[in-house]
Amino acid sequence: MARRTRAELLAEIERLGQVFDLAMAFQMEHGEPELAAALRDTVPDHATFTARALDGGARPSEVLAGLQQALADFPGGMLADRHHAGDAALWYAFYAERTGRSYVDDMGDPVAIVRAVVRRGRIVDQMELDLLNGVLTNTAQDLLSPRQAALAEALVAGWTGPAEDPDSPPGTGPADRPEN
Numbered sequence: 086m087a088r089r090t091r092a093e094l095l096a097e098i099e100r101l102g103q104v105f106d107l108a109m110a111f112q113m114e115h116g117e118p119e120l121a122a123a124l125r126d127t128v129p130d131h132a133t134f135t136a137r138a139l140d141g142g143a144r145p146s147e148v149l150a151g152l153q154q155a156l157a158d159f160p161g162g163m164l165a166d167r168h169h170a171g172d173a174a175l176w177y178a179f180y181a182e183r184t185g186r187s188y189v190d191d192m193g194d195p196v197a198i199v200r201a202v203v204r205r206g207r208i209v210d211q212m213e214l215d216l217l218n219g220v221l222t223n224t225a226q227d228l229l230s231p232r233q234a235a236l237a238e239a240l241v242a243g244w245t246g247p248a249e250d251p252d253s254p255p256g257t258g259p260a261d262r263p264e265n
Contacts, residue, residue: 101152105131109124157212177189202217208240217237
């Protein structure tokens, strides 16, 4: 698989950064007041974060990985957890109102991703690992059958890091990092 160019990586950083900024705005408007205050005081917007990281010597692939992780932590975990179904519906509506697009169309359905990982039998990146962990740590988990949950637990326990094989999505392994 061909490596992405610096321009392609920066375009993906911008796209995911806009989603990140929307996730932060959602937390400010709809999240726990203490969390919203902490986020407001400590988390920069994506443009500031990206500029600081690149100025500090981070490669675009590393900045992209950070944004992917932040997005997996916020809506991914929430949306894969049925306990927060109301929050997920509110997030979907917020996203559509602000962008005119569907979150699932833009980012993928976290529930479908979890099921696809279990079906594939392999975790390829940190986002998939985090989504599986989010489902497995939810005591009211009803997304996976007992058999699927056991397979997911085995996948999580055996995960050693990002995949580097040709079937992996771009940007998921160390071999995908451009030297720029």
